[in-house]
Amino acid sequence: MNVFAWFRERIAAEVAAMAASGSLPTGLDTTRIGIEPPRDPAHGDLASNAAMVLAGPAKRRPRELALLLAQRLLKIEGVATAEVAGPGFINLRLTDTFWHARIADILLAGVAYGDSGLGEGRPVNVEYVSANPTGPLHVGHGRGAIVGDALAGLLQKAGFRVTREYYVNDAGGQVDALARSLRLRWLIAAGAEPADAFERARTAGEVQYGGDYLVPVAEALLAQDGDRWIEAPEQDWLPAFRSFAVAAMLRLIRDDLEALGIRFDVVASERRLVEEGGVDAALRFLEGRGLVYEGVLEPPKGKVLDDWEPRPQTLFRASLYGDEVDRPLRKSDGSWTYFAADIAYHLDKFRRGFPVMIDVWGADHGGYVKRMQAAVTAITEDSGALDVKLCQLVNLLDGGEPVRMSKRAGNFISLREVVDRVGRDVFRFIMLTRKNDAPLDFDFQKVTEQTRDNPVFYVQYAHARCRSVLRHALAEMGEEALSDAVLAGAALGRLTDPAELDLIKQLASWPRVVEGAAEAHEPHRIAFYLQDVAQAFHGLWTTERRTRNCASSISMTCSSHRRGWRWFAPRSSLSHQALR
RNA sequence: GCGCCCGUAGCUCAGCGGAUAGAGCAACUGCCUUCUAAGCAGUAGGUCGCAGGUUCGAGUCCUGCCGGGCGCGCCA
Structure with a gap:
């Protein structure tokens, strides 16, 4: 039993009864009636603003109306006192017997206690983590993972039909860079390059992803396929290295998430979306509505770009839907931008039956919220909604001192290390001790202190x-x-x-x-x-x-x-x- | 320059359009012969960044300003 919802309905019912008997006008809007625990417990167990909300439309004085309502509410079983206070609050105090009955409710409901029909079984898609498959997860990913997973569980409990989804960005330049890093590790494993070649390449900035985590992947690839690509040109080996690396990284990420108790219902691949023509389809959809054009963007104001050249681009009319400017869909090499693929992906989610979508992103993607919401409005023809939860940074501390992290120095702390050290429950709980949009301090000492x-x-x-x-x-x-x-x-x-x-x-x-x-x-x-x-x-x-x-x-x-x-x-x- | 987020006790933060704005830490004072005192109770601490506006009522909604963070064409 939701005590508050129950009494809210009772008040609405009393208002309806008063209207029926002629003591109030008919057709009053009862949706604004609120009932909540008063801030000051001295005011009772429940407080309602009903009289104040209805006073205007009913052309009555709030306190007078409150008194009438209070007299009626007093007759409800379980109500001990009903008092009018302040500008017209109705304060209810419930009997001990009423509260005792709630214990029986709880015991009999068991795990289902608090389950709600709020969602009415409506589908919601919650997409979270969606980290690039280029390496193990870091602590920032962990926060998004927990926020998304807890939100998904919460919505389930509230009666929504929830799908937990992970979007794999396996089509962009990042995964090509990963493949090249793996290639070098593989050449070393095959004996075609000296052991220190990787370290030199990383210092020179020639490879982007360089953790030791690629070493076993390279060895596994060598064991599987031998060294037949040693002399091959990049176009020949790249696809194989890429798909092998991505698959390995996804296993790594899945294990990291497993350690947090997180599993996804759907893992969606950007590459598959592109290959199956999803992006073309989405673009045709937008073109058909006159939302795509070739145009030239103004340079961003107030920011110095030395290499700015005006050039015609394929643009989406995001500005029609509340974004500041129109946004590019195609890179100069002719391939799609991340944004174009993401439009297609959200259209795909919508067509799979999710008018309500929630994305959990890192705060550094904040600049993309408006354009993505604009795109969702366009592709769903205003019948879909996207809520984006931005997660701020996690500051790792140890005894109040910042834990220094740099990829270059090699002392980068992975999500897995943190979870292994403090435990899953501690991590999950602490990640929810701040609002998602506020920065969060995670202090190794403090979170394990008793x-x-x-x-x-x-x-x-x-x-x-x-x-x-x-x-x-x-x-x-x-x-x-x-x-x-x-x-x-x-x-x-x-x-x-x-x-x-x-x-x-x-x-x-x-x-x-x-x-x-x-x-x-x-x-x-x-x-x-x-x-x-x-x-x-x-x-x-x-x-x-x-x-x-x-x-x-x-x-x-x-x-x-x-x-x-x-x-x-x-x-x-x-x-x-x-x-x- | 523009956009988004944030600004609440000395510190870290809650706060759902409602009444006298809350919690922890730090400070001070009490509470174990008893199932966990690694706990509890109390005292003290506030111009809710500033100024307008909407409302019966604003920390909460709107506008402008101030301060901090993040982002801002072919990275994702």
């Missing part, structure tokens, strides 16, 4: 305390007595301590948090919510110690409820191994 200051520990510790209660209860009472069904029927009326009710109210707001976070596409709200729940639990814990009043059902409920957010940190999750 202090209040470390949100991961704080939440884990609450869970560990829950489990501790359960362990003792199991020993004394046995498994049978602790089943969710039995606990739901327990004498919950004994839970009258403010700290107990506090925690119940916190748990009761979970469905509302899920819906709000899903609607806003903001998975970080879940991480903040968990800290609030943990805080309420720690508060209760200490109270119980002091009063020696064992309220273990709350613990059990909390622990059960926790299973409902397992999607958020998958598998064993929030393990308290580290505490021991």
